[in-house]
Amino acid sequence: MALADAKAGIRNEAGIAAVLGILKQAFGERFQTGESFRAQHAHTTTYIPAQLPDAVVFAETSEDVQAVVRACAEHKVPVIAFGTGSSLEGQVNAPQGGISIDFSRMNRVLEVNAEDLDCTVEPGVTREQLNNYLRDTGLFFPIDPGANASIGGMASTRASGTNAVRYGTMKDNVLAVTAVTANGEEIRTARRARKSSAGYDLTRLFVGAEGTLGVLTSVTLRLQGIPQKIAGGACAFPSVKAACDAVIMTIQMGVPVARIELLDAVQMRACNRYSGLTYDEQPTLFLEFHGTDETVALQSAQFAEIAAECGGGEFVWTSNLEERNKLWKARHDAYWASRALAPELAALSTDVCVPISRLAECVAATQADIEEHGLLAPIVGHAGDGNFHVLVLFDDKTPEGIAAVEAFVARLNRRALAMDGTCTGEHGIGQGKMSFLEQELGGAVDLMRQVKQALDPDAIFNPGKIFQTH
Structure with missing residues (x-):
């Protein structure tokens, strides 16, 4: 499936040659065509073969992005946005060649409005960088996909992660974006107001578009207050069904769990070996609760009762930072733990x-x-x-x-x-699941193609992703 969907497209050799000349003159040392640079901007963190762009431009401003898009639009050359390259379905590949825009130098926090619980950042800001910047404000950005992904990439793939059960996904936490469209102009999709009935919801259109409708140049995010108290722990179960029954009962009873992660027995074996843990190698839930001293203790006790009712073992929880960090580092290292098997x-x-x-x-x-x-x-x-x-x-x-x-x-x-x-x-x-999107949504994919055609008539933005345009 993935290999078939990742086939190379038709290259516009004349257009690519013209754009390479224009951008080399415009960007100097920030324009690179060396194979090592190009290869670094095509890795897919999976087995889909890398498809290299023809050049990489290291953008520093929105004006840089507009200049690249205008040159590429004039000559009908693909543009692929690149954050940290942690996407998993070949989103950063260049099946028709073209220009990769690297956002690692567009990594400024532009504005923090602590009273309104929001901020605006450039797309190259990473999740960890943002939370380090916010630490002294008493606020944090809760979306945690595991990898230290860029905010622009997280918005483009509609990322979520371990905190989504309480705080939602990127679609719930992006208030607005600015994006460069196919005519090379920058648009803003919304203001900072928490709700609006003004026109189409263009913000949600760009969030999850995987770079196929335009290139994001800033993202305005919803923030949360750092909880007074955080408690976490793990609980083993005799079967996956018993663990899932505990999850369902926890959600249905309205216990405000912040994270509730399921690891099967094979994954627990991998984590024990890789992270030096000593948990039972059974289906296990990792949990975290956010609140006050009283509420996290109450929530932990409520879950312990639910776990016991579902046949689970003892729920061992702690508010000790070092112990919690060890638990969640093991969870975030699950990929590498599995690879080590x-x-x-x-x-x-x-x-x-x-x-x-x-x-x-x-x-x-x-x-x-x-x-x-x-x-x-x-x-x-x-x-x-x-x-x-x-x-x-x-x-x-x-x-x-x-x-x-x-x-x-x-x-x-x-x-x-x-x-x-x-x-x-x-x-x-990306490239890996295009055939399944057709199975999932049927005729709705044709409507997506019409939106793509309207906003990107020459299909320059990240072609060969989500669906084939022709």
Whole structure:
């Protein structure tokens, strides 16, 4: 599936040559065509083959971005925005060549409005950089996809992560963006007001567009107050179903959990080995509660009762910062822990999302599929959202190995869609899941093509992603 969708497109050789000359003169040393630079801007953190751009421009201002887009629009050359390259479905690949705009130097926090709980940042600001900047204000940005991704990339892929069950995803936390459109002009999609009925919701159109409608030059974000108290812990269960039942009951009873993560037994084994943990190698929930001393203690006690009712073990929780950090570092290192199970193998990270009432069924069926086909594939999930990830370790040197993993991904996506779920909860479509988007939304994809045609008639923005335009 992914390899077929990642096929190379038709290159506009004359246009590319013209744009290379224009941009070299305009940007000097900030314009690079060396293979090492180009290769660094095409990695996909998965097994989809890298497709290199023809050049990289290191933008420093919105005017730089406009200059690149205008040159590329005039000569019908692709433009691919690049943040940190942590996307998982080939979003930064350049199947038709073109220009990669690197935003690492557009990394300024432009404005913090502490009284209004919002801020505006350039797209190259990373999640960790922003929270370090905000620390003295008593505020934080809660979206945590695990990787230290750029804010522009997180907005473009509609990222979420471990905190989404309480704080929502990027679509809930982006108030406005500025974006350079196909005519090279910068537009602003909204003001800072918390709600508006003024026209189309263009902000939501750009959030999740994966760079196919324009290039983001700033993002205005909703912030949250740093909780007075944070408590976290882990609880083992005899089965995935028992763990998911505890999740469902926790959500339905209105316990305001901030994070509730599911790790299957294979993932727990990997985390114990990699992170030096000593947890039981059973399906386990990692949880975190935010509030006051009294509320986090109450919430922890409520969950302990729920866990016991669902057959879980003792819920051991703590408010000690060092112990909590060790727990969540292990969770964030789950990818590397899984890779360490078989370092000689390649890895494909994929995700689906289903209604939480179907989560146990979907995960159990997926585990049975993994066992039946002899795969090594740990599972970790944002259980409070019904979203889970599978990291399949496989031999990418043989056609049989690639065929087996792509067949598994196809079965996984069909299973999620059959449960009224989605083929991706947070990774996005990119190149890897285009065929599944058609299965999921049918004729709605044609409407997406019409929007793309209206805003980007020459298809210069990140072509070959989400859907084929022709």
